[in-house]
Amino acid sequence: MLAESLALSAVLFTIGAIGVLTRRNAIIIFMCVELMLNAVNLSFVAFASALDDVAGQTVVFFVLVVAAAEVVVGLGIIVSILRRRPGATADDVSLLRG
Amino acid sequence: MPNFFYEVHFYLFGLLAIASSIAFVTRKSPVSAALWLVSTMFCLAALYVMLEAHFIGVIQVLVYAGAIMVVFLFVVMLLNLGEASAIADTRGKWGRLAAGLLGLALLAQVMALTGKRLPEPFTPGGGYDSVAVRDQGAVGSVAQPLFNEYLLAFELTSILLLVAIVGAVVIGRRRQADAR
Numbered sequence: 001m002l003a004e005s006l007a008l009s010a011v012l013f014t015i016g017a018i019g020v021l022t023r024r025n026a027i028i029i030f031m032c033v034e035l036m037l038n039a040v041n042l043s044f045v046a047f048a049s050a051l052d053d054v055a056g057q058t059v060v061f062f063v064l065v066v067a068a069a070e071v072v073v074g075l076g077i078i079v080s081i082l083r084r085r086p087g088a089t090a091d092d093v094s095l096l097r098g
Numbered sequence: 099m100p101n102f103f104y105e106v107h108f109y110l111f112g113l114l115a116i117a118s119s120i121a122f123v124t125r126k127s128p129v130s131a132a133l134w135l136v137s138t139m140f141c142l143a144a145l146y147v148m149l150e151a152h153f154i155g156v157i158q159v160l161v162y163a164g165a166i167m168v169v170f171l172f173v174v175m176l177l178n179l180g181e182a183s184a185i186a187d188t189r190g191k192w193g194r195l196a197a198g199l200l201g202l203a204l205l206a207q208v209m210a211l212t213g214k215r216l217p218e219p220f221t222p223g224g225g226y227d228s229v230a231v232r233d234q235g236a237v238g239s240v241a242q243p244l245f246n247e248y249l250l251a252f253e254l255t256s257i258l259l260l261v262a263i264v265g266a267v268v269i270g271r272r273r274q275a276d277a278r
Contacts (some may be wrong), residue, residue: 001108005149008112010208012119012138014201019123021197027128031135031170035119038142038162041154049149055243057151062248064161065255069262071166075173076269082177 005046012039024089026078030071037067108148115141128174132167139163152236 012035019032041060048056081093115138122134139162146155234242244252 001105001149004108004112005145007209008115008145010205011116013208014205015116015119015123017204018197018201021200022123022194025128027170027174028131031132032123034162034166035122035135035138038139041158042142042145045146045149045151045154048151054239055247057154057240058243058248060151060154061157061240061244062251062255064157065259068161068166069258071169072262073265073269075169076266079173079177080269 002046002050006043009039009043009046012036012042024091026081026090026093027075029090030074030078034067034071037063104148108145111141111144111148115145129171132170132174136163136167139167153240 016032016034016036016039019035020029023029023032041063044056044060044063048054048060085092118134118137118141122131122138125131125134139158143155143158143163146152146158233239
């Protein structure tokens with residue numbers, strides 16, 4: 001099942017990357033990044049299962065913690081931007097100043 | 099060990115995951131996009147359980163589908179972005195075309211990289227993995243490398259979480275000062 005899992009992981013990662021490139025909504029871009037992280041987690045778990053090594057599942061644990069921290073800080077930034085400028089998309093906040 | 103029943107369900111959940119993620123990328127409304135992403139994550143949790151990662155499957159449901167997606171939906175509700183508005187726009191035709199071409203190139207690259215050198219003779223199950231699971235349980239077998247080989251990374255994770263907490267508090271407080 002390793003080849004199928006890796007193919008599925010590649011497809012999900014590609015869909016997430018296309019989502020990041022095509023959407024303007026900052027929240028949806030964040031969710032696409034989460035989808036890409038999930039695809040990478042799937043390949044970690046598939047290799048852990050195929051190589052009989054539980055350490056791959058441990059790495060998934062770290063990815064999960066980093067994803068949770070990233071979501072908290074990123075959504076805080078998005079909320080503070082949208083409170084100040086309602087209706088802002090990701091293209092509107094390309095300048096590095098308020 | 100992978101019998102017909104196993105393979106049918108593996109392909110079923112894989113196809114469901116792909117269909118849900120395509121629906122997630124193409125939805126205009128942030129709420130329906132988030133719910134399709136939850137569906138994708140549930141399918142991935144089922145795949146994790148089928149790949150003998152029971153603890154990761156449970157954590158996927160609890161943390162990803164439970165906590166992270168609830169935070170996303172809470173922010174959508176807080177900012178009142180529920181209806182499909184101008185903020186949910188996708189890019190124009192050329193942007194979508196370029197993204198599709200780039201995605202195809204990325205997919206071909208990853209497929210070509212993984213298709214060549216797969217360690218195919220390995221079979222899932224019946225090794226260190228299943229022995230450790232039988233001896234220590236699904237959680238203990240994951241925790242064993244976590245507290246031995248990856249102890250430094252585990253401690254650094256706590257610092258990362260502390261920084262994230264402090265950052266979230268600082269960003270939130272500045273927002274209240276602006277509202278006044």
